[in-house]
Amino acid sequence: MSRKTTSPSEFINIKGIEYFRFEEDFMEDNIRCIPMVVRFKMDACGIKLKLSEWSKFNATERVKLALMSIDNAEVTERYHQYLIALITKYTDNTATKLAIDPAPAWANVQQIPEMLLEKSAEIELNLSLEQWKKLTDIQRFALLKLCRPGHENKNFPKAAVEFGLLN
Template sequence: MGLYDAARLFGFEVESSDNLRFIPLAVRFNLDRFGLRITLDQWQQLPYEDRALLARFPIEEEAGLEKNFDLALEEMMKTHANAAPEPIERDPDPVWMHADAVPETVIRQSSLSGVSAPSLDRWGKLDRFQRYALAKLSRNTDKVNHDFLPAMKEFGLAE
């Protein structure tokens, strides 16, 4: 699989990403997958075209262009932000990879958002990128994430 035709955004991200001003989940997914970190400021230093290109990289495991994401990001960062992506430790067993257990953070964020947590059956039917999105959006269990409820609605888990 090659690059997507357009930036890979969930419906709820279109408004909240503010024309790619914020880092979309597809880019966050690839950053996590490659064990890289960039700041929001660094992201915003990249030209819009570069941000859109990074959001077009595939999220599938078998993608032939996978390795090019980190190389493209590194070159863009060097050129436009005079920096390099920070290497971080990759999670060898992220919670979103497990279709057989709803993460505690997702349960907590559901409660904070005033909706029922996904049932195990419905959680298991989500694709791994949807599970990643909900897990990522529920990391902070102290306050409501403004994108969590719209994501739950988009994925058919809340009304």
């Protein structure tokens, strides 16, 4: 999933977007993958976006998806509707809905998920609860996405370094 592209993503220097350097390596079939900030918002609004759908959106629409707020139920619903409209516009498909987790593991700052502790041990990272608490929501979300079973995990160590958890 990491074929280098010559041009940086449209997200790299935009204020207001929590975009990570390790994401510049996210390529699949020569298509830049969906950034964590958008994946985070998709989970929050209950829509699964396929890479083939994402690749049809123009840069302005992709940046808007990264910038739009999901701070409360009203704006999260707006995000949900906007994403559905884009999927319909470009694919004529019905958006794939996801169940929204009412208590996602990344939101629990009182306990580090076991799956993350196991993955951290593989790279000799002794993640403390204090470090876990200091991460942003999207950083915790990203670490959990990067350590899931069946996921290509080579960006996990890069994320740990970028987030100041590993030298």
